[in-house]
Every structure is written in structure tokens, then in C-alpha cells.
Amino acid sequence: MEAAWCCFSDHVGFRGTIKNSASDFVVTEIDTCGRLVSDIGVDCVQDTCTINHQQLKSQPTPSKRLKKWEKPSENDSEQTSIDKSEDSTAAGSIVSQTTDCGLSESALNSSPIEMKGSTLELLLGSSLATLLEQFAISAKESQPTKGEDEATLSLGTFQEKSQRAAVHLAVRQRFPFLKTITSSTEIQVRLDPHYSELCQLVSEEEADGLFRFLDSKDRSSKFSFQPDGDKEHRKAVHHFVSRYFGKLLETKSFSEQASRSQGDAVITVRFRDKISSGRKRTDECQAPYTAFTLCKVNMETLDAVACLASELGVVPSDFSYAGIKDKKAVTSQTMVVKNVTINKLKAIQSSIQNKDLKIYNLRAASQHLRVGQLKGNHFSIIIRNVSKHLEDDPEASLTERVFDAIENVKEKGFVNYYGPQRFGLGQNVQADQIGLALLKQNLVKALHLFFTPEEGNDPVNKAKRHFIHTEDAKTTLALMPEYKTRERLVLRALNRYGNGQEGCTRAWLSLPHYMRILYIHSYCSKIWNEAVSFRLKTYDMNVVEGDLVICDKLDLDVSSRNSQQVHVVTAKDVESNTYSIDRVVLPMPGNSIQYPCNKLTLWYQDALVRDGLEACRFRIPALQLNVPGCYRPLLAWPQQLVYRWLEGEEVLCAKENSGFATGESKLPPETGDALSLSFSLNSSSYATVCLREIMKCNI
Template sequence: MKGFPDSGMDGLLLFWVSDHIGFRGTIKNSASDFVVTEIDVHGQLVSDVGADCSQNSCNIECEQEMSHPSLSKRLKKQEQALENIPELQNVDKSNNAKIECSSINQTADSNLSEFASSSPSVEAAERLGDTLDLFLGTTVAEMLEDFAFSAKEHKPAVGQGTEEEATFLLGTFPEKSQRAAIHMAVRRKFPFLKTVTNSAEIQARLDPQYLELCQLVTEEEANGFFCFLDSKDRNSKFTFQPDNNKDHRKAVHHLVSKYFGKLVETKSFSEQGGDGHQGAVITVRFRDKATSGRKRHANDCQSVPATYTAFTLCKVNMETLEAVAYLASELGVMPSDFSYAGIKDKKAVTSQTMIVKNVTMNRLKAKQLSLQSKGLRVYNLRPATQHLRVGQLKGNHFSIVIRNISKHQEDDPAASLTDRVFEAIEKVKEKGFVNYYGPQRFGLGQNVQADQIGLALLKEKLVKAVHLFFTPEEGNDPVNKAKRHFIQTEDVKGTLALMPEYKTRERLVLRALNRYGNNQEGCTRAWFSLPHSMRVLYIHSYCSKIWNKAATFRLETYGLKVVEGDLVTCDNLDWDLSHQNNAQVHIVTTEDLKSNIYSINQVVLPMPGNNIQYPCNKLALWYQEALARDGLKLCKFRIPALQLNIPGCYRRLLAQPQQLVFQWLESKEAPFTEEDCGLVTGESSTRDTLSVSFSLNSSCYATVCLREIMKCSV
């Protein structure tokens, strides 16, 4: 075992498990040189799991959802409500079921149709106007119509005029069913009016919120929005017209949040307009019902369950969060509606399982072609019952092309390159490698890396963390220009205009800063605007750096042998420990050493957190001193302001690749065997490209495995 100082991991001295010489080469010359396929919890490649539903199975999906007792009960209540209105007795109630069924699989851009799906048919809506004549009398109904349009033409500003001047008395109605019918009829016929009941007396007046919204959007949009609110259909969404004016979109966001923020939430999505210009649309959806500690009522248990659709996502040269942003925009849902087991490499071709909430298979299938044009392939669609957890996978399979293969400069000139490659592969296959976190865990930045941001967050220095987040690197590309502008001017709005659309995280933070300011509270909200998995990733990055240094100290101090006080695990060696508890960790005793029952492959080191146990040897003091040096001596690894709790976990000191094979790309033979090595000489001039494939457990890094094989930075 020996160190190699040029590690590229913050100057960290790496240690090798094997003593082979290795070789040089380059990886990731292109995305296709680095192919990553997720392995699910059952040990299957996600590219092989499931299959797209047949057209027939998708066609009956609507009928299956309609057969759900909760949904049927809701439709029955709608029919009973119509039956309370004598004038609507003859309306064809089966039409409601047809419309309701069609609403289940429609796309998000059919917002007015979505509202119609949860309300009576067009014929019934027209008859609702007759309901006004029925309950109010023809004279009062006509007076209401005159009042409505007269008031609408004047459109008094909010706060102007007396309440009496803008109020029309409809009458007194002792029966609740009558009042309900009148409220519904008035709202449908005159969306700009609102009705109020006071001791069985109904009054109508101009809706100031409607009028204020009409100052920002068209009446058609305002009508559609209020119809969407009236529908109370939590599976529906409403989308305003495309808008290129950011200030105008901000005003719409603020207005909706001001009056309806407890009921709905808004999100802007990029959209390509018909004229080729990039615009944005605001999508509104109902908030999820907040859960409380109170006992649930029986009615709560009968609500229509959320729809979950699982699929395999193949992306090329794209960050996971960027891919999620594209998917959310296409489907008209929020990025938080997507879940996945882990974030994959950017410069690679990656396949992984994702699950999206409240999107049916039909709807996702309809978007496959448009998503493919953005470099995203969506296939293997199948139903699911719940979201994925981060880490809910067995591992990943890697197919990697290493180019420009050559021997190390200090190597023996007479040595065979094929011998060096074969020796390296066999040694790592036998002994494994030190399970370091790879450089991508910390980011590629030279000035600031993710672990520095994580340390600032752990210290709850959230303003400093934001400045670290926007610290530019060398170069004059658009991203660094935008970051440099922010650091020099703290002009959030200007930075947002400069920041490219694909920088999802940066734009989320900037939007929050633009809304809430650059102070401590604003920066807190900015960090909170990121998904939980992203917020916690910065903390994990810092903890990973501590783990890497602890691993080096452990190997320097004790070598590749089990010592007293080590932490070991007795579970299945093929499984990852990231989500397992302390009960599965054992402290090695003197008796254990005498019995020689544990191997170095069972030794684990803790990731810092508030629910882990440290080794009972020199490592315990090392962890204390390392955290103290970073100002975390009293850190509880909880950040209440960001809703972050870091319990910690355990990670194996060594990792073992499975199914490790290699092949020269020029050779059409099977992967090299030991006999092949003696048949080829002087091959370095003709064979300089190598294909390597292997599988690793969850949270293990292919680049670290390659470092051990090649004995150099990759």
C-alpha cells in the first residue's frame, strides 16, 4: 500500500490497496464514453425492468380509476346536488361521468377543460342561469344582471365607494340547498361577482380580488382561474398565458400568493412559443393538505389517492436536476413531484428510475417524443404506489471507455502494457479499493467546493453560504459572468437575467433572493427554496470530506488489518450501510481479534452526524479534533431553519467491484484472459483504447475504482 500525492481531491493523499504499477489514460472524452445504469433493490438493471403498457391497458386505465369507490362517491354527490335543483332534473347525468373520466388523463395546458370536468355539463351550466329565475324571480334576476354588468363597467378600484353602493341583495333563503344552488349559479354566470350569506340572506358584490387580477391578466384568464378555484379539484391545474415579462409574472405570483396562498401555489415554467421565442408560463395547483396531529376523520381516509407513475429516464450530458426541470415543465407539475434514488453524473449517458406524482401513464406517454427532442428518453412506464427514497437502489453498473492508454513515465520501458492492464484489473478484482468519495461529490470548482458551502450551512452562516454558492471560477462563460456580477454588485435581478436557464439551482436561489432580499431571512428562504435532497447534499459533501480524511488517517495508522476499537458490520457484505442503524455496528474487542472473526472488508467508518457511534481507538480523538478545527465542536448536526437533520451513517472502508471485465476496443475477441497476455507484444502503438465494465454498490464511485486500477488521477 502506498500513497499517490497527485490525487486531485483537495490534495488528499490517497492510499492504494494493491501494489501493482497501473497505467495512464483519459475518461469522459464524450458522454458516450461513460455509461451508467442504475441497479434497483432487486438487483436488476433499470433498463431491463418492466415494459411500456400496451395501448389496451392504457385505454382501460380511465375505467379503473373511475371504478374507485371514492371517486364514484364524489360523482354521486354531484348528481345529488343537481337533483336538488328541480330545473336540472332532466340533465343527462351520465355526461358528468364522461367528462370526469376525460379529465383524469388530460394534459396541464387544458385548464379550462379541467374545470369543466369537475362541474356540470355545458347544457347544465346554461340551465344554472335559469336557476336564478327560478329562485330569485325574473325581475330580481334581471336586476342582478343589470347590477353585474353596470358594476363591471365601472370597475371601482379596491377600497373606493361604499359597501352599499357595490352590493345587491338577492333575498332571504332558509334552505341550505337553495342557497348552495344560488351561490353556484351566480358564480358560474358572473365570475366577477362573489356572494355572501348573512343569516340566510344572500348578497352579491363585485369581487375585488377578481378585479385586481383583471388588472394583470385578461378577463378570460381571470374567469378560468376563478373557475379553477371553484372546482376544488386537487388533481387539476391552471396555467396562465405565456408571459415574457418577468416583472409582470412576479406581480401575478404575488397577487395569487397574497389572496390564495393558503389554498394554491404557483410556479413558472419555461416554454417555447410559436414564434420561436423562449417565454414562461405560470402554473397554479392546489397545495397538498397539511397533516396534523389530530385524529383523522373517516372522510379523510376516503379521499382519492395520489397517482404515481414510475419510469426509466435516460439522459445524455445533463444534470439530474436539469432533467427534472425539463420534465416538470413539459408535464406542468412541480419538480418536487419527482423522486429518484440518486443523482447521476452529468457528462455521461445515465439510466435511472424515477417516479412522478399525479401524472398518469397516458399523459407521460404523450410527452415521450417532445422529451426526446430535449435529450431525455422516457420508457418502461409502469404504475407505482409511492415515491422513491434517496439511496433506494442496490448500486450502479458502469461501462467506461478509457482512451489514450499508455504506461506511466517511470515504468520499465520493456514492460508490456497488456501485462500492466491485466495485472491491475486482477489485483483490484481480488482486493478492491479504498472506498473514498469521488471528486464529483465535492464539485469541480477550484475556488469553492460543495463541502465549503456545507460547512457554512452547518455553522448556520447562511449569507456566507450564498456568497460561496455564487463565487465564480476562472473563465468568462455565461455562468461565471452571472456569478461575478452577483459577487461584485449583489444585484439579484440583474444576475437572474444573466444566469442561463439550465442552471436550475442557481435560478431557484436567485428567485428567492429577489423576492425576500439578501439579508439573513432572505438567504434562509433562498436555501429553503432548493429541494431537501439538494440542501442536504451540501452538508453531506462536508461530511464526506471528513470521512475521506478519516479513511486516510485510519490506513496510515493501522494499515489493512482489523484492530481493537474498530467498528465492523456483520450483515450482508453486498449491501450498502447508508440507511442502516447503529444496532448493526459492533466494536471490535480483544477477544474478537484473538478469534480472528472479522476481516478488513467488514470495517466501517462513521459519517459525522447526531446518531452515530465513533470508533474506540485513535480515530475517536481524530474525529473530535477535525470537527473542532472547523468550528463544529458543539455542532448538533441540525439546522432547524432549513429543516435539516443529519443523523450520520456508516461507510465501508473498502469497496469491491463485481463483474469486472475489460477488453481492447480494437479486438473483436472476448475479454482478455491470462493466456491472451503472452500472445501480443508491442501493442501500445496499436491498442490504446480500453473498455472496462463493472458494478458497484450504492454510493461507491467508479472514478475512485479507476484510480485504484490505473494508479493516477482520472
């Protein structure tokens, strides 16, 4: 990990130490509503577990080249695909209001289905509605070939969500072949490539009908294509709907009674039924869920869960959470526990405080939490013993060094490496080594790596050392402390099924899925870090042909493996400087992702061959593991960055958001200072990596 690190900014940096104590590193989770979980009140009306996952938006808004049909706008940010489930739904609850965009009261009170030609004039004005009509005709008649720039028309900015929802729905109902996209508060339209592809299979009338049916979101209705006697053609239509709308729609073929002799059949489309939970029994669906905020000090998340489970008399798998937090820190995060009431949690509040745990904000929840169901994390960090690098100019000002470093990273961002805690900081065997053994399906070796002891003679290492020397699972289980949940689960399975291949398989399966996949992801993260360093050394900060970039979305769902989210940069893109470096993404290895089409392709292949994974399909059937892969942005940015000098308990110099105070403010001496930093990061971005870029040293 350390050898792979490449600098992004050109400032000098400074030295300092972090995590002198747990209180020097405070981490607070940001929920999907953008709230700090420590601020959630007990009387929350909205259940945080049911909010759709969205990422924090990056601060910078790179410049964008105006395309044909596009009107210049004061809001010059990257375009992002409209989330129809968000804005379109809002159209049904539009209220009368006067807007900056000139929306009339009658337009806002119109029902969504009625918003067609005349409503567009009310929403946009007659001149822009006419321009939209002309654009729609032109775009439909001159469909761009693959790789050619698509014509885009800007409809202006709309400050209210309800306004945007009304415009989106009106445009789509009037011109189903157009795609509406939103960039902050600006709405743009262009030809929908999915519509164009469908028109290669069916008539325009049928394509119009399907897209209007899709936008109506009327789950009680159905849509049918024309009778079709060609089985292969019907198969192609089925595949089209499944490929692009499979999570929302389902298709079935029914024989046409009037033409059964000719073998005609009709494809019927309907919305899929909503399923509240996958494989749960009916009685489990009624199980109570309770959400709470967990604050822990100097403790691993899994150990905290094991402690809570023991206190409550439940199993650790009854708990769910959005992510694992740092060990040497004070962390706050939302957790949800099944089959435990609020009163039962209240009963243990006092007893667990002696174990450096605190639970509060107790409230009812409707379901469990998913890993990644958060916007990000907020960090409050104290860097102690701040000083200049030894090789730095002795005449240089420490204050200027700190100011330049923080402002540089605040503006330019940092390389979005996975942090060392992803792999097991300071451990003899890191998580990526275990993940590599699992991918090779060498389960026995992976288990021995899992039990490799660290230095020291504490009870955990004594137990691990005993197992490595004797392979006696029963005695090792007696030696292993109760709070080591993972180790004890594995040892119980080995004691029951033996130490052979079957026993090792059962042992790994005894761990919850998210624990098993964690080791695989650690290996893939290591490959991603190395790939980023190779890319930066090979191409620097230039966007080159073959790079993968974010398509229509300003924010990329890092858990997504959908190749339609990314675009392969062409020579024409490079020549016209269409994309900037902040939009470049690199893939995490997996079986369902697209690799870059430049020197990185060979690099990924060589890296997998080096590790003996040339034949790996990133599936381990014996352990029920599938690794599809995903895309991760090359760069990340700290947000809401605040920094100030500290001396003991007293703030000497503070200037929030814009730097240090000037004029009469007292500046710190050149050595022995403490610096306070606070900022937020997107989920899956690491504060230690951000600090390393700021300070330009290993921390």
C-alpha cells in the same frame, strides 16, 4: 480529496484517459430487484417503487473461524442476520416439494404456527433436532458475558427460500430465546441478546410470550404483560420495547380494574398501524404516479428534471429518483413523476430527444422513489490512450500491467472513497465548503459561496457574477437561465425576503430538503475520506482494537445509523483474528453514531475543531436539517467485471471475467490502445475511485 488518497493494492497500474466523450462513460442504474433499468419492460408486473431497499452483496467471502457448537459447512461465508420480513413471510406460502435437505412434504405443508417440536424433527432430522434441543438448554443456562464469544450452532444449508422460512419460524416458535441467522443458504442459531435483556425485567414466561407474539406477525392480536404496580419498572419495559422494536410495536399502560387501589397497571403490546404516506392530504394520496426510465446525455440530473418539468408543466419537486448520476456520461435511471399520466409523457417523447433526453419504459407506479432506493449502478467505460506510466520499466509488457491491475482490484477490492464528483469536480467552490458554512449556521456566507462564479462568460456565470457584485436578486433572476432550477428558487426567495439573515434562511428553505442536505453530506463525505486515509496510514490493513466492524450482516445499510449494526473490536477479537479488514466500517459524522475507540476518536475530534465545529450538534433547526450520521464500509469491490482491448470499432482481444485471451489471440501494440471495462458497484460507490485504484493515477 486528492491529497487524502491512499493505495490499497501493490500493482503498478497504467495511464489512460476517460470521458473523452459522454459515450465513453455509460452508467445504468440497477433497481432493487437487481435489474438494469434499461431492461425493465413496459409490461412490468411488479412495481419497482414498492420493493424493499437492499444492497448488492460484496463478492468476496472472507474466512470465518468455527465457533463451538458449529458444524463445518461447505458454505463458508460470513453470517448475516435473517430478514424476518422476507423469509418469515415466505413461510406462509410454502408449497409441497422434495428438497436436498430432506424436508418432507408433510413438514412443508404444516402451518407456520404448528411448526414446533415434532416439525423440527421433520425439517432437520431427529439427530440435529436433538442437538438443537441440547444446544438451546446449554445456551440458556450459560449466558455469555458481554464481550465473550457466543455459542453458535449450524443447522446446515437450505437452498430454497421457503425452506429457510420454515426452519426460521419453527425454531423461533419452539425456542423464542434463540436468534436465527442466515449466511447465504446456511442457517445458524444462537442465544438472542434481546431476550436475555428482557429476562432481566420480566419473567421468562412473559419474555417467551412477547417473542412468540412478535414472530406470529398477527396484527389483529395483542400481548399483555402481567399487572405491575411499579411505575419505574413499567417505564423500563416500555423503553425496552421502544428501543428494539419501536418501528414495529407500540405499548400502552392500562389500569388493572381488579387492583386499581394498589396502582397496578398492565402493559399491552400491539403492532403499529401501517401508514401509506406521512403528511399527504387525502386527495394527494390518490394522485397518479408514473415511473419511467430516463436516459440523458452530458447533462446533470437536476437540469434534466428541470427540462422535463418545463415540458410537462409541473414543478421539479414532482419528480423523484434514487440518485444523481454523472454529468459527462450517458446515464439511465428510474424516475417517478406525480400527477402526470403515461399518455402525457408519451406526448413529449419526441420533443425532448432534441435536448439529449429520452424517456421510455413508461408504467404506472404506486408511490414516489426515495433517494438510495437502488442496488447500485452498472458502468460501461472506455479508457483511451492506454500506456505505461513514464517511470515504469520500459521492458515491461503493457498487457501484463493492465491484466495485473484489473485482476488485483477484482480480487482485493479498493478503498471506498467518495469520488470527486461528490464535491464538485473542478469548481472554484466545492459543495463541502458550502456544507461547512451551513453547519456553522453562517447562511449568508453559504449563499455567497453558492453563487461564486466559475471561469468563463456563459449566461450562468454572468448572472452569478452580477449577484456577487451587486446583490441584486431581481436583476440576477432575469439573467439566470430557466434551466438553473436551484439558483432561480433561491433568487426568488431573496427577491421577496431580502438579503439579510431572514432572507437567506428563506432562500435555503426554498430548496427541497434533499438539495439542502446534499451540501452537508458533501462536507461529511470529505471528513470520511480524510479519516480513511488517516486510518490506513496509522494501522495499514490490520484490524485493531477499537475498530468498528459489521455485526451480523454481510451487507451494511450505509444509510443506517443504528449502532447495533456495528461492533467495537476488542483485544480478544484481535488476538483470535475474528474480523478481517473487509468488515471494517468508519462513521460519517453525525449526532447519532458511534466513533471508533482508538486513535481515530481523537482524529475525528481534531478535524471538527480544525473546521470550527467543536460545538456542532449536526442539527440546523432554522433549515429543518438533522444529520444523524451513518456507517460506510472501508472497502468495496467491482462485480461482474468484464474487460477487453479495443481498436476502433473492432475487438482485438477479449476474455470475459477471467482476463485476456491467450495462445493465438492477437495482443495489442504497446501504445495508443483503448480498453473497454464494464462492472457493477454498490450504491454510493464510485467508478472513478475504482478506476483510480486500477490505474494508480489521477483521472
